Amino acid sequence: NEYTIYAKFRKYDTWTDSINDRAELLKKSSTYDVDGITNADEFAKRLEKWATDIDYSETLIKHMKKYDLYKFDTMTVEEFKEDSNNIMVSGDSELGNAIANSALSKRGCHYVWGASGPDTFDCSGLVWWACNENGVKFERTTASQLSKMGKSVKYEELQAGDIITFKTDPSYVSHVGIYIGNGQMVHAPNRTTVVKVQQITSGYYYERIYNCRRLY
Structure with a gap:
């Protein structure tokens, strides 16, 4: 039948x-x-x-x-x-969007220096984890080394999944975040807070941008 x-x-x-x-x-x-x-x-x-x-x-x-x-x-x-309403991944690359969404899924997780997930992170650990989860493999490294990896991207050409490095300390590249679109990044700021979304179109982080890179 x-x-x-x-x-x-x-x-x-x-x-x-x-x-x-x-x-x-x-x-x-x-x-x-x-x-x-x-x-x-x-x-x-x-x-x-x-x-x-x-x-x-x-x-x-x-x-x-x-x-x-x-x-x-x-x-x-x-x-x-x-x-x-405030969080929206916006990019032309499916892989880049996936990396950004993976990082976003960790909002609220605590900062621990040297941690690479899955429940605690430092800034470079979050980048490594989100990339690794989506098949972009590289050795666990620092914000300074990440600023030299992949290919250079202009700030105006950033898309979801790209990374942005910062000199929060004037002497070296000390921080990194993952761009998610709409002038925002997700990052693990420091031990006093958690993984969160930050506006980077002006203010503290915007003024301290070192460079932008695409790792995928």
Whole structure:
């Protein structure tokens, strides 16, 4: 016998719309029994009995840990909207965009000098990790060495995934970040803060740019 299966697909204008619609489905459907569950790990476990993959819950939890998705549990709706609206990877290279998005997934991770991930980073460690995750391989190195690697890019021609090096200390290249587009970079600034997004069109970092490089 031959069977024809008709699948209905829905197109969304934004990622937020798709997430909200999926959330409504999960909340309203008695099938999943997740209404009122606020613990992310417990939520994942409730979905397991309806999944075709026996490791579904374990995989979800692993990805939530890897990409630090737990941070959204404590965000208000207003904070989420502000965070989402301000961050947009913009570049012509698929690989460059992937590098930028990998680095962005580590926002909120703590700075530790010499660390290369996956949960703590220094500035060059974040660059190394994001590139390595996307198949751009090189030895773990410093901001100073990164300023000599790849090919030179003009500031006006930066695209997502390119790196920007800085002389925060006048005597040497001491810092590096990953450009994500729209005049912003993601970086691991120092031990007093976490991996974050920074505007570089003016101000402290703009005034201390040393050069821009493309490693991919």
